Amino acid sequence: MKYIYLISSVLFCCFHSFAQSGIFFDEDQLSETAGTEIVSDASAYKGKALRRSSSAPAATFFYGPYTSYKAGYYLIQFRLKVSSNVSSSPICRLDVFSNEAGTSALNYLTITPSMFERSNEWKLFTLAVHIPQNVSDLEIRGMEFVPGICDLYFDYLHIMAPDVLTIGGSGDVAINSAVGIGTTDTKGHKLAVAGTALFTKVTVKALPWADYVFNSNYRLRPLSEVEQYIKQHNHLPEVPSAAEVEKNGISIGDNQATLLKKIEELTLYVIEQEKQIKRLSDENLELKQLRTEIDALKAVIQQIKK
Ligand SMILES: [Ca+2]
Numbered sequence: 001m002k003y004i005y006l007i008s009s010v011l012f013c014c015f016h017s018f019a020q021s022g023i024f025f026d027e028d029q030l031s032e033t034a035g036t037e038i039v040s041d042a043s044a045y046k047g048k049a050l051r052r053s054s055s056a057p058a059a060t061f062f063y064g065p066y067t068s069y070k071a072g073y074y075l076i077q078f079r080l081k082v083s084s085n086v087s088s089s090p091i092c093r094l095d096v097f098s099n100e101a102g103t104s105a106l107n108y109l110t111i112t113p114s115m116f117e118r119s120n121e122w123k124l125f126t127l128a129v130h131i132p133q134n135v136s137d138l139e140i141r142g143m144e145f146v147p148g149i150c151d152l153y154f155d156y157l158h159i160m161a162p163d164v165l166t167i168g169g170s171g172d173v174a175i176n177s178a179v180g181i182g183t184t185d186t187k188g189h190k191l192a193v194a195g196t197a198l199f200t201k202v203t204v205k206a207l208p209w210a211d212y213v214f215n216s217n218y219r220l221r222p223l224s225e226v227e228q229y230i231k232q233h234n235h236l237p238e239v240p241s242a243a244e245v246e247k248n249g250i251s252i253g254d255n256q257a258t259l260l261k262k263i264e265e266l267t268l269y270v271i272e273q274e275k276q277i278k279r280l281s282d283e284n285l286e287l288k289q290l291r292t293e294i295d296a297l298k299a300v301i302q303q304i305k306k
Pocket of ligand 1: 044045046047048154156
């Protein structure tokens with residue numbers, strides 16, 4: 001499985017913070033009072049729902065699940081339907097409560113059948129809740145069922161995690177959690193894509209960048225040492241081996257910095273070699289001059305001998 005990772009940091013402020021993605025609580029994870037029953041319903045999540053018949057007594061419809069939540073903003077969705085949407089009288093009150101967070105409900109919504117566009121059709125109701133401190137007893141309830149109006153059904157609760165998704169006024173979205181596309185295993189990265197990804201432009205912050213190669217105290221390996229390393233390892237020093245890349249992939253930013261470092265080292269080698277060539281060329285010129293002088297001297301000697 002190949003992953004392309006994009007790591008970016010995005011700062012949002014002054015946004016309305018609401019949660020997305022979270023935990024579902026189906027009817028079997030909540031508690032009911034007498035008169036509320038679990039019924040089969042093909043249109044319901046996992047084929048089951050809670051029903052409180054219009055003939056059931058006035059009481060709490062459902063309650064629970066007494067779970068722990070960190071302080072923050074949450075959205076809690078309830079999926080409900082009614083057997084008849086005619087009445088505009090209250091039939092139930094949805095509320096969110098925590099003893100640890102205070103004595104009054106964190107938020108509530110009074111439900112009337114007329115709030116449903118159609119009878120016998122599921123509708124999502126959402127309560128935005130701010131939990132001021134960490135709690136371990138969050139209770140979500142369908143309170144004060146009123147008999148004699150119609151049957152009321154509950155399918156599930158969806159509690160969306162705190163501040164995971166932030167939507168700014170400009171429509172920008174920040175996700176304060178890991179995101180997997182085509183995978184749920186992000187391997188500790190903020191974003192994992194199981195498959196390819198197409199970008200118009202990608203900017204990666206890669207630090208440290210390789211300018212330090214040109215510092216006066218940088219130790220440039222002698223080429224003989226590099227040669228020895230290549231013979232031994234079959235790849236350049238500090239460059240990952242084919243096996244490592246196969247196993248772990250490469251970090252785009254780190255790899256760019258490493259490649260630049262190698263280019264900078266090559267530049268230093270080339271500069272040094274050019275200096276050597278110049279030195280040899282000068283020496284060669286000197287030798288040629290000496291040779292000319294020697295030839296001239298030889299000619300003079302020959303003349304004297306004659
Ligand atoms: Ca259900």
